Each structure stands twice: as structure tokens, then as C-alpha cells.
Amino acid sequence: MSDVLLHAENVGIRFGGLQALEALNLTVRDKELCCIIGPNGAGKSTFLNVLTGTLRPTSGSVRFLGRDIAGLPLHRIARLGIARKFQIPSIFPSLSVEDNLKVARWGVPAPVRPLSELLELVALTNRAATLAGELAHGQKQWLEIGMALAIEPRLLLLDEPTAGMTPQETLATAEMLLRLKGEFSIVAVEHDIRFVRALNCETLVLHQGRRLRSGPFHDIETDEMVRDVYLGRR
Numbered sequence: 001m002s003d004v005l006l007h008a009e010n011v012g013i014r015f016g017g018l019q020a021l022e023a024l025n026l027t028v029r030d031k032e033l034c035c036i037i038g039p040n041g042a043g044k045s046t047f048l049n050v051l052t053g054t055l056r057p058t059s060g061s062v063r064f065l066g067r068d069i070a071g072l073p074l075h076r077i078a079r080l081g082i083a084r085k086f087q088i089p090s091i092f093p094s095l096s097v098e099d100n101l102k103v104a105r106w107g108v109p110a111p112v113r114p115l116s117e118l119l120e121l122v123a124l125t126n127r128a129a130t131l132a133g134e135l136a137h138g139q140k141q142w143l144e145i146g147m148a149l150a151i152e153p154r155l156l157l158l159d160e161p162t163a164g165m166t167p168q169e170t171l172a173t174a175e176m177l178l179r180l181k182g183e184f185s186i187v188a189v190e191h192d193i194r195f196v197r198a199l200n201c202e203t204l205v206l207h208q209g210r211r212l213r214s215g216p217f218h219d220i221e222t223d224e225m226v227r228d229v230y231l232g233r234r
């Protein structure tokens with residue numbers, strides 16, 4: 001049986017006169033972790049929006065477990081098993097960490113994972129009773145990852161999960177994702193190269209809406225073209 005979860009093929013999207021994405025392919029397998037990187041305006045968020053069905057590609061297809069998901073509403077996508085964490089945490093600051101997770105689980109027909117396990121997955125066990133608004137910035141981001149996991153997805157999509165984090169929080173987040181990889185498939189869009197280096201996973205480099213390079217991060221990192229794009233020489 002194929003272990004492919006998500007398969008994007010030849011994806012292109014045009015906004016008026018701008019070809020924002022062109023001929024992009026991405027395959028995510030069960031329990032695989034991969035990163036999408038690239039300079040500002042490369043098309044990372046747009047590609048993530050296509051992968052979650054939020055934006056319908058002008059060309060190409062996106063299939064999740066063999067089913068075309070392009071343009072499906074978010075709640076349908078979530079029900080199919082895709083969860084997304086946005087860049088800005090959308091937690092309930094006046095509720096406790098535990099209650100935030102309970103709210104996120106509303107509507108999940110038969111949750112398998114106990115709340116204690118969710119708390120452990122996102123390193124918030126000893127903050128369960130803390131009001132979410134009182135958490136450190138990094139912990140707020142982790143809580144939101146926990147809220148995304150509360151719907152028991154197969155695939156977790158993360159948009160700049162380490163935005164605004166301290167170097168220590170960034171490394172702790174990388175360690176967390178490496179642990180989560182044993183249970184979920186994860187796609188992370190990221191700017192922070194230290195974070196992507198710590199993950200050392202399959203990486204897709206975008207530049208001007210196209211694939212510049214893809215492969216294991218240690219190969220990507222030493223690539224002349226990638227270095228040029230990141231250093232702004234092209």
C-alpha cells in the first residue's frame with residue numbers, strides 16, 4: 001500500500017499578471033517531516049494555502065489520501081485530517097492551557113488521544129492550569145500546535161512556527177517536531193535556517209514561485225545556487 005499522504009503535482013497559481021507559483025511538486029509520506037524555505041515573496045505561504053485547499057491552483061492538482069482537495073472549505077479539509085497552525089497564535093488568552101485544548105477538540109467525534117498526552121506532546125504538562133495569555137511567546141506557539149493536533153490530524157502544516165522565538169525556544173521547537181514526526185506528517189514553512197538545520201529533513205527551496213532545489217537539508221545547505229539566493233546575489 002502506498003504511504004503517500006499528500007501529493008501536489010505541477011501546481012501553478014496566477015494572481016492577475018503575476019505567476020506566483022509555477023510547476024511545483026511535493027509529496028509528503030506518512031510520518032514524514034519536510035520544510036519549505038525561500039526568500040521573502042518566494043511563494044511559501046501561497047503554496048501552503050494551496051496545500052490546505054484555501055487557494056485553488058490555476059493549474060495542477062493537490063491530492064490528500066488520493067482525493068482532490070483543491071478549493072475545499074477549511075472545515076472539510078480539517079475533517080479529512082489536515083491541521084494548520086498559522087503564524088500568529090490564535091489562542092484564547094483568558095482560558096487555561098487545558099481549556100484551550102478542550103475547545104480545540106470540540107466537534108472531534110471520538111478523540112483517541114487523552115488531553116494529558118496532548119499536553120505532553122507540546123511540552124506544556126506543567127502549564128496545564130496556566131492562563132494561555134500568561135504563557136511565554138514560545139509556549140503560546142506550542143499551545144497552538146497542540147490545538148492543531150487536538151483534531152487528531154494525519155498531516156500538520158505549520159506556517160513559520162518559530163516566528164518571534166528566542167534561539168532556545170527555536171531549538172526546543174525543532175526537538176518537539178522531531179518527536180512529533182513519529183506520529184504525524186509535518187510540513188513546515190520556515191525562515192530560520194538554524195531551525196531547518198536542526199530538523200535536517202527533506203527541504204524544498206522556492207525562489208520566485210519555482211522550485212530552486214529540493215532534497216535533504218545537508219545537500220541543500222551547501223548548494224551554490226541556494227546560497228546565492230539567500231545571500232541575495234540573484
Ligand SMILES: Nc1ncnc2c1ncn2[C@@H]1O[C@H](COP(=O)(O)OP(=O)(O)OP(=O)(O)O)[C@@H](O)[C@H]1O
Pocket residue numbers: 015018020038039040041042043044045046047
Ligand atoms: N492574494 C494575492 N493576490 C496577489 N498577489 C499575491 C497574493 N498572495 C500573494 N501574492 C504575491 O505572491 C508572491 C508570493 O507571496 P507569498 O506570500 O506566498 O511569499 P512568501 O514566500 O510566503 O513570502 P514571506 O516569506 O515574505 O511571507 C508575492 O509576490 C506576493 O505579493
